[in-house]
Amino acid sequence: MTAAPNLLVELFVEELPPKALQKLGDAFAQGVFDGLAAQGLTCAGSRATPFASPRRLAVHITEVLAQAPDRAVRQKLMPVAVGLDANGQPTPALLKKLAALGADTSAVPQLVREGEGKAESLFHDATLQGAVLSDGLQKALGDALAKLPIPKVMTYQLEQGCELPGWSSVNFVRPAHGLVALHGSAVLQGVSALGLTAGNTTHGHRFEASADPIVLTSADGYAEQLRTQGAVIASFGERRADIRQQLDAAALAVGAGARPIEDDALLDEVTALVERPKVLTCAFEEEFLAVPQECLILTMKANQKYFPLLDAAGTLTHQFLVVSNINPQDASAVIGGNERVVRPRLADAKFFFDQDRKKSLASRVPQLDKVVYHNKLGTQGERVARVRAIAAAIGAQLGLSADTLQQVDQAAQLAKTDLVTDMVGEFPELQGTMGRYYALNDGLPQAVANAIEDHYKPRFAGDALPRGEVGVVVALADKLETLVGMFGIGNLPTGDRDPFALRRHALGVIRMLVEKRLPLDLSALLAGAVPAFGAKVNGATAALTDFIYDRLAGGLRDDGFSAQEVDAVLALRPERLVDVAQRLQAVRAFAQLPEAPALAAANKRVGNILKKAEGEVSGTVAPALLAEAAEHALFEALQAVAPQAEAAFAQGDYTANLQQLAALKAPVDAFFDGVMVNADDPALKANRLALLSQLHQAMNRVADLSRLA
Template sequence: MSAQNLLVELFVEELPPKALKKLGEAFAQVLGQRLVAQGLAPQDAVVTPYASPRRLAAHITGVLPRAADRAVSQKLMPVAVGLDAAGQPTPALLKRLAALGADASAVAGLRRAPDGKAEALFFDSVAPGVDLATGLQSALDDALAQLPIPKVMTYQLESGCELPGWSSVQFVRPAHGLVALHGSTVVPVKALGLLAGNATHGHRFEARIDPVVVPAADAYADTLAADGAVIASFAARRAEIQRQLAAAAELVGGGCRPIEDDALLDEVTALVERPNVLVCEFERQFLEVPQECLILTMKANQKYFPLLDANGRLTHRFLVVSNIRPDDASAVIGGNERVVRPRLADAKFFFDQDRKKTLASRVEGLGKVVYHNKLGTQGERVERVRAIARAIGQQLGGDILAKQADTAAQLAKTDLLTDMVGEFPELQGIMGGYYARHDGLTDDIAFAIEDHYRPRFAGDELPRNPVGLVVALADKLETLVGMFGIGNLPTGDKDPFALRRHALGVIRMLTERDLALDLTALIRAAVPAFGALITDPTEPLADFMFDRLAGSLREQGYSAQEVDAVLALRPSRLGDVSRRLQAVRAFAALPEAAALAAANKRIGNILRKSETAPAEQVSIDLFREPAEEAFRAALADAAAQANPAFERGDYSASLQAWAAVKAPVDAFFDQVMVNADDMDVRRNRLGLLRDLHAAMNRVADLAKLAA
């Protein structure tokens, strides 16, 4: 049996662009996996996905016309059950064989083999390999069933359909063609009321011929490009668009570059089959509008690529990815320029209108906007954010920072009432910053208004100045405390108020800016702003946020043991966490670490289980063994090195100082009975253990490192 490459294509009406990439990858992946599972394709088969606006396809290498036969061994029953004393088959055995399509003549060929404590009968047979038509049909059915379709539509089949009995189909878009080629041979499979052939369709307007006949699986992409004017590969089409964008920007000159936006690039790739990048422009007067507004309207509404100059400022030119390549593109360019002009005019109108009212004059209007039915209006929310911001500002910078944070917090949400943000919600905060400057407010306030939503996503920048940092912390804490306080917690993959993102934002600000703020104390201090609206969520919210921090640290490469050891202490200053983790990692590499971690765990267990309280002050007069004095002396010597190092933030030196106590601790446990009969002696010895446990665990809970 000679293996050949396989090509399967489903030709459909225009697919949803934002889903196309995933649809193409899923179709090819499942198809390949199912063929491999049936033995029709090798484990190392190369699966190449194709996806264009009107097709999903997959090319799979090394596919067999029929899978190899395979040996099958089936356990029947214990020998004692299947054969009587004379070695003849019992009715139970004959019945089981009949179910497998065999009769009494197969008894002599049954294999005996141990099965646990008994011996069992096994029926060995050869299962014929599946033929490609049958196997591909099963794989195709599975691939279509498992597509991540965003929304299914029902449509009627075309009249004269080759499959009688079909009347309507459910799929993401109406399907009009199916190609299945093994080498150059058509595989007779069917899907969505269609029978497979070797003909497909190219570009709606620019195909050289229609239909496009694909002579062989390996000629698919080249044939579509030559005869159909279609770049079938999503990846190749995306790369071609990138190349043309760069070339067009270079042609414009002046160091111009197209805006970088992977999501936009993917969407445009899913909208065109034969990309052709053209340079267009708009009137310079529109550049008076904040560039974020113009960029957003061009990207979101028109799928254009704005051109930025060498300094990152928007130019009056933009790039269009057309789906046609006419000899004279002036009509296409002119059409796109006419289309974008009203969009930019709307943005300019909104900007001009919004500036007629100050942000301060909009504060009262927030009281008419509902935030949450249990937490009141946006106006009430703003007052809570102000209270929290004042408290944080006072802690970090005194009266001046507290006053600035209060002003910024009061105005931060007012741009929600502007026309521009009403049209483009993505610009909230950004427009507030522009309008604040127009109102004559300082950059400190304007930046804080603009930045208080940051970080918006993983990897986003933090607020630029202390005022923005304070307001961003207050805003996120208000959301977290409020939602936890009314029991509105994230569950599974559902997090409608983005509480996980807010938690990570707070953690990043505290950590990366090394703020002298205690996370649990911050949460607790925010609760009074809500009055009687909520129940105190400090404990569960702190647990939630430390869980977020733990997950983030593990993603950064720290082990679960290292993270647990540090976070078990709930460090008051999150900026210290990375230094503590590095110290724990260095300590764990010491030869004494394992024994000390085990001893630490043992001491913790003794103290926790003991019904006797340790002595408040250890007395040398109560020592009865030399090992007690050695223990105390080693503790004092190590603490003399560890404590100063801890106070200056040198956590590695602080932890490593405790390596010297290993031998005295081992001797103590070997030679001293902690639970002595004399109660004073017992309490004194427990006091020694308590002092060591507390001193060793200032950086991290070392017991978490014990295996």
């Protein structure tokens, strides 16, 4: 059997937003493919290949049918009692329903009955004609365009001569100028979109195409024709790989271990800006290397989309790589132009750096009183005062030395001062980084300078943590100030909105407590931060505590722990987050014991009994009131097991603590089999509840084992 022809659909547009191009290309291809598949126009082996360049979105789909197969459809009409009268004749309601389906009374004998009694219904069997490709593509294309993840829609007027009845303008990401729909080598007639009618012509590179327009001969020749006649690499992935290879080759030609800076986001953006990439090597004056390399790298990447070159040690060199969209025989003019363009940018960075160093960070502290942080929380100056107070409280909880506390206070006081420098005013991304350079320029200790830079860390998932204890304390204080302040004024994240990055701040606090193994209780940490705000915030530590544990739970599940394991451990709200992973491992080991299911179920039962108990349950058991043999056995087992389990818990050996509990299975089972807890004698009942209370306490030191039931 001959395979069905392949399909090519292309939308030719003006330059698309580069940061959205790859998503737009993938969504367009998947949308068209899914739309055709839903109508039965694709085959089991059909595959979609997306194309996306600055001026086109396209998809190539293999094995697309000219017409979908007919399919049998069984449609439920109505209950038999409604559709047929007592004589078995069709009722008006049934005839009306059949008429709506294009059938008449002749279809009544062929109706199918399914069900029994009152549930018996009438069904109509029909054969639906398969969709024709031109009609199916029209629907699929319209749906795909409607669902594109367009960052911002443009409204533009249709070109003269292609205006449709009732249309005066079009809404799309960019003005569209051409539509291609080829099935094999044939143009699909009647397909249109955005006021354009499908044909077989497209356009290549603005300046280097050998033919314009390009007449596409077949769906399968699309990419090759664009490459040879249009000087365009249509595939985003191929173009990206080509740029990557050229960057590496150009760096190798420079020698001395040179390598282009690694930046996937920049590579994606540049890939979306060019159709025929050509990497060229440029250079700037070495005197600019006196400026911190972060400044030079940022201005080259953010403003010019250049790839700075680093040497083998990771230090910036005076050379950089440009990805040009043209490939002239003599590239000197392109190279010279880019070198002229970057020079003023670097000169600005050098000027800002030189000017900023004329004033110390300490002299800039008063300027923070003029910078508004939040209308309910005051200025950056007030914020700094709170961070200093919170940092002092954390330092006291950690028992830091006087010298370290002094450095913590100095770093907290100066951490935000680079916000009022010219360099950070021009490049906000350098906050913290420039503070470190200016601190070293002022002769401040290395630990203070590092803390000024590091107090923003971790900035994102997987980012490094602050380097030293001074940086950790200031970073903790800064994040707690944000969290307590925002929760205190009711400014909580909702859904996808989190303008103050509170989720990231909470995860940063968790990571520092856990990975730095800080001996800090979470409740004490939060409570110690509240007094710094005075009357500005209401007590919101309960909601903030829930928020932090929720973030912790999500991270632990991502690390491979089950929801049940995480729930069991976090139900106890352990104060030392550094212990949580060890508790989880202990719970996992306990769950493998043969006694675990029965003990978990018994623990749940004990918890329910204690919840329903009237009044306060005593934790002291009177041995003289133990009437049943099973009571004596459980009490004696607890007396033997509890001290050993408690000793293991005190030493942090949570696995051993839970392992000890296995010895309680038999006496616990016997207790519930032979003892009535709610005895008629109040003294017996109270004593048995006290025994269960001791059992419950012993079993739930590491985790709430009832959550494993």
